[in-house]
Amino acid sequence: MSLPSISIVVPVYNEQENIAPLFEAISESMANYDGDWDVVIVNDGSRDQTAAELNRCVKQYGDKFLHVELQRNFGQTAAMQAGIDEACGDLIATMDGDLQNDPADIPRIVKELIERDLDLLQGWRKNRQDHMVSRKLPSRLANKLIQRVSGVMLDDYGCSLKVYRADVLKQIRLYGEMHRFIPVWMATVCPPHRIGQTVVNHRARMAGESKYGISRTFRVIIDLVSVFFFLKFRARPGHFFGSIGLWVGGIGGLMLTYLGLLKFVFGQDIGNRPMLLIASLLIIASLQFLTTGVLSEILSRIFFQTTNVKSYTVRKPLTCEYSAQIQEQKAAEKIAKQEDATKQENV
Structure with missing residues (x-):
């Protein structure tokens, strides 16, 4: 059974120590993936030797990896959008370049997304390996705020490890610091019940420095105003x-x-x-x-x-052998349930 093609988007900034292990981890995790895959790594204007490491690793690992170099540091949201623009897979996965996300989770998430018939499957770092004050506490506060305002009930909006249907994701554009609210923005083009979450592995940072802190909680409060407006009143x-x-x-x-x-x-x-x-x-x-x-x-x-922007979106089916088999199984289960119900009524 072939799986749909997938593009893995990885924005990086000053991660020179993590580049080589990142390439190795992705290659090993996707080696047995039964479908086409590629990786788009976006260097967001790094000031260290990240660019040189990326060029070296791209030559070493071959055509599966694409290196996109931004002119300067535009921020994680812009880097992620640049990678999404270059992605050509039926599905798009995003993850951080600090190796705290485990690329080995991606094949499982893809299968789960298809089985659950979702447009977005969000990773949930249930056993998070981060400092309580500088990372966990701001993240929990931000998650509660986003849940309260948006109504999209996820436990870990900040986890960058996500898998999307590409045709749905590309209906939205990411600006500012919208990467925190991608599930909410996805809810503007798909129903919330097609957005799910799954527990993923999370590892402690082994090299480099974190780019996050408690100050982002205050930025979340400001951004939530825009999120609420566009979610509820974009067309009115x-x-x-x-x-x-x-x-x-x-x-x-x-x-x-x-x-x-x-x-x-x-x-x-x-x-x-x-x-x-x-x-x-x-x-x-x-x-x-x-x-x-x-x-x-x-x-x-x-x-x-x-503009070409419409006030509605049309769903396109995801075509691959694996998803076709899943649909056949669901149809068979539905027929079996109907037959059981009919037998019980006759009895």
């Missing part, structure tokens, strides 16, 4: 701004109504009341939010009409 931004405007205007209107009653029914002086100023500002802010909503709707329609 007017609802986002309009809802805020209506709430603000409603509160301001209630305040003015109360002050009007005091003025015209009870004859009280309201000219010096702070509530009058606050209510007036809320009404003005409401009008601004409503106007912004209308303008954003206009811009949204112009965007969809003048």
Whole structure:
């Protein structure tokens, strides 16, 4: 049974000590993979000898490995997008270049993704080999925040070891520091039930220095605002701004109504009341939010009409011998269940 072709994308930055072991580990893990595979390693403007090590290892290990060199350090998200752009497999796997992710997990994840009929299978570092304060604690805080805002219930968003269906992944573009939220962005083009997780091996860093710290938790909070907006209101931004405007205007209107009653029914002086100023500002802010909503709707329609981006996505089947057999097995199980149900009804 042949498995679908897969491209493994690995962004690296200042990982000269890990390059040679990385090539060796991937080669050994994928040697028995029953399908075409290749590796796209993106050097994100490393300042050490990473580029030289990559060139040497590419010559040593052959055509399965592609070295993409970025002009400068653009960040992990940009490096990952560069690798995704170069990937040509039916599936795309991503992993870190620090050898903490185990490439031996990839063949198993591929089979599990097909068996569970998913678009994304996220690795879960259940037994994480990292420092509690500098890595584990920020990651746990970030995971809880993302779960609460996005509604995509995964336990380890930060794990770079993931396997995607390429045609689904390439419907989104990664900018800024969106690599933390790829499962959430995937939920904008596929239903959440097609996003799953599986326990993967995690190893302690043996060489080089970590590029993460507790400061990323605060960046997550800022990025979550954008994630929430695009997840819920990408095609209808007017609802986002309009809802805020209506709430603000409603509160301001209630305040003015109360002050009007005091003025015209009870004859009280309201000219010096702070509530009058606050209510007036809320009404003005409401009008601004409503106007912004209308303008954003206009811009949204112009965007969809003048670009190739659509407000919907069409699913394409993943064709390979292994997935075909899985579908046949599921169909047979469904028929068997229906027959059992019919027999029980007859009894």
